[in-house]
Amino acid sequence: MKDQDSFSNFGEFTLINKIIEQLGSHVAKDIFVPPGDDAAAWINSKNSLTVATVDTLTEGTHWRPDTMNFNDVGWRAVTASVSDLAAMGATPTYLLIAITLDSNITDQNITMLTEGIAQSSAVHNVKIAGGDIIRAHTNMISVTAIGEILQDNRYPIMRRTTAEPDELIAISGYPGTSGAGLAIIEEGQREDGLDTELITLHRQPVARVQLGIKAAKAGIKCAIDLSDGLVQDLEHIAKASNIGIEIDTEKIPLHNTAYTLLGREKILDLALGEGGEDFELILIGKAQTLRSLHTMELPVTLIGRTVSHHPGQVKIHDSSGKEYEPPQRGWDHLRND
């Protein structure tokens, strides 16, 4: 079969079998009913909490063919859903993947998409338990991620609703990095390779699964993953928990290379709202609990605090203590642009 054969040469079931074969060990073959039946089936651990989420990436809204190839799309789609489980402190177990493909898709595109799914599944230690694949007018991948929290461990699930006043706010990694990677791709990749890491962080991000589990075990009760931009995601918590949030721009950790290549102002605005999809975790809890994560050498930085006034609102202060209003407070997936 030639690389550039159109995928319409395959039937649905041939294609599914081909994809299952390519996914190899990433397919959950040893569960009670593996992929290939009407539904997949597995036996839950006793005393466990099932945690489930669905997230969709679609061409044009979540990726553009000129900045991301199908390998990256498969990778990111898995990461995006797994990241929602990480934000709850859950261990991802199985994925169900629904794909729609337009008629221009080639065999090579599908191979790359599958490879990206397999690679990201391996990194996140999760197996594919089923899926659906159909032709449509657009390319889309929707990943349902199912995970569990063993109740025997008695640590709480992390919620958006459980922040209290006078707690501290921490962020993992470097927010705005994904947006910085995209900005660099759009400007044209450098020959010196200085931007390689940033581009990889944009195209093949890794969800903070281990951090989520460790934070929940340490006693953090409130978390969210960074998908819409720092301000908007903090607003979700402020509203759900009915508390106010205050952060300091000077405390936000910025990626060194992104700082060098794009400048402080740009990377800060990307972090606050222009970017999004960093898949870092925002953790909110008692000072002592958050500091214990530091002693475990987990990659978290304190960026602000919760307050009892201005409930539902996020206020940003710059180094002089003045309120700062970023050009964009977040990313709306329904926005017309």
Added chain:
Amino acid sequence: MKDQDSFSNFGEFTLINKIIEQLGSHVAKDIFVPPGDDAAAWINSKNSLTVATVDTLTEGTHWRPDTMNFNDVGWRAVTASVSDLAAMGATPTYLLIAITLDSNITDQNITMLTEGIAQSSAVHNVKIAGGDIIRAHTNMISVTAIGEILQDNRYPIMRRTTAEPDELIAISGYPGTSGAGLAIIEEGQREDGLDTELITLHRQPVARVQLGIKAAKAGIKCAIDLSDGLVQDLEHIAKASNIGIEIDTEKIPLHNTAYTLLGREKILDLALGEGGEDFELILIGKAQTLRSLHTMELPVTLIGRTVSHHPGQVKIHDSSGKEYEPPQRGWDHLRND
């Protein structure tokens, strides 16, 4: 708000809240973590088997705006996924729903879609545990259905792989009815109302959840739901179980009104492969077990048998005993038409 406002006037989170409000009691509010967080969470019954599936409907491939409105689309999307669980003998519990909408969608379209989801969820006694909604170039709805089989009951899950030679094959309801409903819509609805039931069966089908559970409890080990057309779905079983299948056209139960309006040949060809998406169940088992379903007044009809020769193949015989080859053996969701 006017009925025909474009949905782009709402932000993502306003729209999600609006939809959650409209879904009312169909939202799983009393689970461990209800919709609105990064992921939904529920505690599994002890000793239960989790069963999960995903199915996507997309405009152009699965429905056309001129034959189905958004209420019907929401209804069918839920039915399609729940039907996969019914084919395993599982009880549906929760749904995760991913929706993409193009920029022409109105507020009224979304209200209808939500209403259809709510109505079908009520009929199938399943709750919505989460979802995702984004703008895209096409309208699409992808439903992940999660169900369970209580292992305490010790009845087997029904598979595609478990048919044996010398068993009988039964079908529920009237295959081809959904295709008949579509054909009638395309011809133009009648004034005498004779076709109303068929049109409803096409637009708002109900999955055979209770039949699936009762069949599994009675000892049926092999089943599939009718989604791609009778011949193709039987071929899935023939291949998965490595047995041959023989069915008799004269035994296939045909819907009386469809017969009257379209004629025997047309409705038979719709049942065998031109139609699809009937969401009836094909059940395969010992003669005695299948007859016990009859005595329970369950709506099943015997249409054929399994054989040890021609494994993987489905042969169709007409009333004279001759082999019959229908114009189409099933529906391929990747086909270019």
